[in-house]
Amino acid sequence: MKKLTSLEIEHLYTFTRKHFVEFYDVQTELVDHLANGIEAQWEENSGLEFEKALEKEFKKFGVFGFSEIVEQKMHALEKYYRKEVWNCLKEYFKLPKIILTSFSIWALFTILNLIENKDSIALLLMFGVLSFYISFIFKESKRIKEAQKVTGKKWLFESVVLQFGGLLQLLNIGLYMPIINDDNQWGALALWSFSTCLVLYVLWFFVSVKVVSPSLKSKFSKEHPEYKLS
Structure with a gap:
């Protein structure tokens, strides 16, 4: 099963910060959730690009995002x-x-x-x-x-x-x-x-x-x- 790299995990932290999540404990929970979602997508389509998988996963949070x-x-x-x-x-x-x-x-x-x-x-x-x-x-x-x-x-x-x-x-x-x-x-x-x-x-x-x-x-x-x- 395809797994996220350490650089991709760090990118997820950066992604949560850019979307106004300033608290590290909340960032960690969201990163874990996003990572699991992305890896689940890769189980179905291993060729899916990381950014596209992340974008798809983020849309699940709705119009208000992480707020x-x-x-x-x-x-x-x-x-x-x-x-x-x-x-x-x-x-x-x-x-x-x-x-x-x-x-x-x-x-x-x-x-x-x-x-x-x-x-x-x-x-x-x-x-x-x-x-x-x-x-x-x-x-x-x-x-x-x-x-x-x-x-x-x-x-x-x-x-x-x-x-x-x-x-x-x-x-x-x-x-x-x-x-x-x-x-x-x-x-x-x-x-x-x-x-x-x-x-x-x-x-x-x-x-x-x-x-x-x-x-x-x-x-x-x-x-x-x-x-x-x-």
């Missing part, structure tokens, strides 16, 4: 990431971790309830938590850019990790809502809501950074040995 594949891959990774975060977070609502979670919420509620200037303290707490998030994003973005310069490779899953699977916006809404009210008063419900959201935010950030992200990177390093170089 739909990239989008589907990103959504799948985001879904996987969110699922892993949720599975880890659920452990903090089971014994024995639920005791620590409940105590943290109660302690924060109690402290806020005793403080007169709640707005300033709430803003200070939010600023502190978000500062850790911004610091992580800055450091991780810098590391990724430096790795890209060395390896020349971008990874879709790193982009998903950096976005935390799209979970940040959801928790931000819950974090800010308790202090956005017409009379600027803090009732028991607002205090409980803020305390719960802040503790959940911290838990989410910890699980995302310390548990799910390293696990995802470890999994991909096994699937893509090239990633270890970055």
